[in-house]
Amino acid sequence: MNEVELEELRKRAEAALSKPAAYGPDVDVTQFSVPPPPTSYEEILSASSHLLASVGVDLTGRGSAGTYLQVDEEAVEVEVRTPGLRVLNLQQALEDGIVDGYLWRAVPVDADKYTAAAELFGRRQGYVVIAERGAKIETPVQACLLMSAPGAIQAPHNIVIVEEGAELHVVTGCLTMMERAGLHAGVSEFYVKRGGKLTYTMIHAWDEQTHVRPRTGVVVEEGGQYVSHYVNMTPTASLQTDPKVWLVGRGARAHLSSVIVAKGDSVMDVGGTVYLQAPDTSAEIVSRAVTKDRAEMIARSLISAEAPGVRGHIECDGLLLSNQSRILTLPALDAKHSDVQLSHEAAVGKLGEDQIFYLMSRGFSEDEATSMLVRGFMEVKLEGIPDELRRKIEMAISMAAAGL
Amino acid sequence: MLRIEDLRVTVDGREVLKGVNLELGASEIALLLGPNGSGKSSLIQTLLGNPKYRIKSGRILLDGRDITDLPANERAALGLGAVFQMPPKLRGIRLRDLLRRLAERSGADYQSLMKMAEEVGAAHLLDRDLHVGFSGGEVKRAEVLLLAAQRPRVALLDEPDSGVDLDSLPVLGKSIRSVISQDGDRAQERRSALVVTHTGHIAKYLQATRAFIMVDGVIKCYGDAQAILRDVEKYGFEGCLNCIFAEVRRD
Numbered sequence: 001m002n003e004v005e006l007e008e009l010r011k012r013a014e015a016a017l018s019k020p021a022a023y024g025p026d027v028d029v030t031q032f033s034v035p036p037p038p039t040s041y042e043e044i045l046s047a048s049s050h051l052l053a054s055v056g057v058d059l060t061g062r063g064s065a066g067t068y069l070q071v072d073e074e075a076v077e078v079e080v081r082t083p084g085l086r087v088l089n090l091q092q093a094l095e096d097g098i099v100d101g102y103l104w105r106a107v108p109v110d111a112d113k114y115t116a117a118a119e120l121f122g123r124r125q126g127y128v129v130i131a132e133r134g135a136k137i138e139t140p141v142q143a144c145l146l147m148s149a150p151g152a153i154q155a156p157h158n159i160v161i162v163e164e165g166a167e168l169h170v171v172t173g174c175l176t177m178m179e180r181a182g183l184h185a186g187v188s189e190f191y192v193k194r195g196g197k198l199t200y201t202m203i204h205a206w207d208e209q210t211h212v213r214p215r216t217g218v219v220v221e222e223g224g225q226y227v228s229h230y231v232n233m234t235p236t237a238s239l240q241t242d243p244k245v246w247l248v249g250r251g252a253r254a255h256l257s258s259v260i261v262a263k264g265d266s267v268m269d270v271g272g273t274v275y276l277q278a279p280d281t282s283a284e285i286v287s288r289a290v291t292k293d294r295a296e297m298i299a300r301s302l303i304s305a306e307a308p309g310v311r312g313h314i315e316c317d318g319l320l321l322s323n324q325s326r327i328l329t330l331p332a333l334d335a336k337h338s339d340v341q342l343s344h345e346a347a348v349g350k351l352g353e354d355q356i357f358y359l360m361s362r363g364f365s366e367d368e369a370t371s372m373l374v375r376g377f378m379e380v381k382l383e384g385i386p387d388e389l390r391r392k393i394e395m396a397i398s399m400a401a402a403g404l
Numbered sequence: 405m406l407r408i409e410d411l412r413v414t415v416d417g418r419e420v421l422k423g424v425n426l427e428l429g430a431s432e433i434a435l436l437l438g439p440n441g442s443g444k445s446s447l448i449q450t451l452l453g454n455p456k457y458r459i460k461s462g463r464i465l466l467d468g469r470d471i472t473d474l475p476a477n478e479r480a481a482l483g484l485g486a487v488f489q490m491p492p493k494l495r496g497i498r499l500r501d502l503l504r505r506l507a508e509r510s511g512a513d514y515q516s517l518m519k520m521a522e523e524v525g526a527a528h529l530l531d532r533d534l535h536v537g538f539s540g541g542e543v544k545r546a547e548v549l550l551l552a553a554q555r556p557r558v559a560l561l562d563e564p565d566s567g568v569d570l571d572s573l574p575v576l577g578k579s580i581r582s583v584i585s586q587d588g589d590r591a592q593e594r595r596s597a598l599v600v601t602h603t604g605h606i607a608k609y610l611q612a613t614r615a616f617i618m619v620d621g622v623i624k625c626y627g628d629a630q631a632i633l634r635d636v637e638k639y640g641f642e643g644c645l646n647c648i649f650a651e652v653r654r655d
Contacts, residue, residue, distance in 0.1 A: 353455070355492045361486055366475070
């Protein structure tokens with residue numbers, strides 16, 4: 001990108017730096033500092049290896065097609081082990097000129113103060129993963145974003161490009177290893193070209209004092225497919241995200257699932273939006289929210305049907321494990337064409353007493369019955385992803401359930 | 405083995421059992437008959453320890469031990485097991501996983517359970533969420549499998565034959581028989597069963613010895629299973645009531 005374009009981005013970001021997000025508690029982004037590079041990555045990594053394992057990251061790189069590891073605002077490991085795959089950090093990709101036309105195209109730089117902060121305070125770190133044309137990369141690429149510095153902002157900017165007919169699986173594990181307030185404002189822009197397929201798995205284990213504001217935009221071309229699975233397992237000061245997916249080519253498909261556990265005093269506002277802009281596109285949004293203690297959870301979803309022959313379905317369930325917590329589900333369907341099929345179902349409540357009794361009558365204690373039912377509630381369909389990845393997600397969900 | 409003394413029970417303030425007395429001997433298979441709404445299922449749920457069924461008076465004794473106030477899981481640990489008439493749907497809990505966990509506890513042979521699943525036509529249900537989208541007959545097959553995995557000493561079966569088509573009845577009946585009788589590897593143990601049946605169809609596969617007839621929350625009549633089944637078929641439950649009025653016991 002040339003200087004003029006970069007200057008333009010900077011100006012738009014500056015103008016948006018005090019623009020609050022549409023949803024979620026407002027956070028003063030200026031109170032967080034850009035952290036100095038940590039003195040020893042090895043120490044940080046060895047101290048957090050078990051935490052990393054819990055979010056599906058294996059530092060040995062075994063079972064991964066490639067690895068990207070970022071601590072605070074530094075990319076500390078960038079590795080590729082598979083032909084047809086490229087993994088770089090953003091700065092490198094910009095220098096090489098390979099993400100021109102992709103930076104800030106699926107997420108506007110001036111969307112809100114968090115995108116602005118990512119542009120202004122981020123150090124052009126974040127992963128760039130590219131599956132080359134026709135490359136079927138069945139082993140997942142792992143990316144890990146670790147926050148270690150207290151009071152700091154982490155603003156990685158990630159770009160994933162799946163070229164025509166390629167297939168790519170990315171699993172991102174994000175976590176905090178500190179006990180003081182921090183802000184994660186990651187930007188992710190994904191581009192799935194004709195007939196390509198991207199599955200994106202995100203497992204989060206943040207800290208009770210971390211504010212999390214991921215901003216994600218996805219563009220899917222003709223016959224392409226985007227599948228995302230999101231698991232959040234720990235209490236977080238606040239989390240607000242609403243990934244937006246544009247299906248712009250005929251027959252493109254999207255499937256978004258999320259399993260969110262909100263405990264303690266967490267405030268979470270998790271959405272998903274799919275725009276069906278081309279004929280015969282389809283989308284499914286599935287969410288499972290579990291709240292406990294005093295947590296507040298808003299589960300939003302929107303499917304907007306803007307072309308003929310499109311289909312969309314929202315399934316949005318909430319389980320309250322305490323009387324002081326709250327779940328608000330807001331499934332929305334927007335039809336701008338008559339030849340569409342849109343539907344949603346939502347159910348919110350506590351565990352059924354008849355279900356608990358049934359399992360107890362089979363010999364399980366009340367606690368066992370409860371945890372079996374909670375784990376069962378959190379079960380989501382995991383199709384189209386490699387077995388290894390499925391096991392990781394299932395493990396993460398089990399850990400999240402076990403923590404309840 | 406199982407003794408019920410003057411049991412009075414309410415649900416949502418409504419009295420559903422009005423002084424039930426019933427005794428089930430060791431190795432006995434008994435039928436519990438009666439018109440709709442007479443309290444048969446309420447009795448089964450009460451015996452299992454469903455907290456919705458509030459015991460106002462009376463006692464339940466298992467092998468002489470008072471289990472009236474025990475929670476359901478402790479009753480199961482003492483040997484009670486059930487086939488539910490209308491079990492809840494358990495989303496996200498696969499039949500196979502539940503069978504495995506139950507077998508681990510009870511010592512039931514998992515491979516034999518898989519074989520039984522084949523025999524009763526439930527193999528296709530193993531990897532589905534329990535009872536979610538099951539037909540009436542499929543619910544019963546899954547329930548019988550779960551009962552087998554529990555290896556109960558006292559089995560309480562609430563209409564195991566309802567919703568089951570007549571063609572599948574013999575094989576399901578045979579499986580139930582193998583779970584509740586003393587055949588097979590646990591011949592030395594004494595097991596009993598109380599089987600609620602509306603139709604009596606299942607009865608001929610179970611070799612039941614006695615039958616009880618429940619009307620309006622009490623046991624009105626009991627006696628030889630075959631004789632009672634014959635009379636009920638001939639005269640209906642009204643006939644049974646007449647027999648009570650005539651003070652004729654059918655022992």
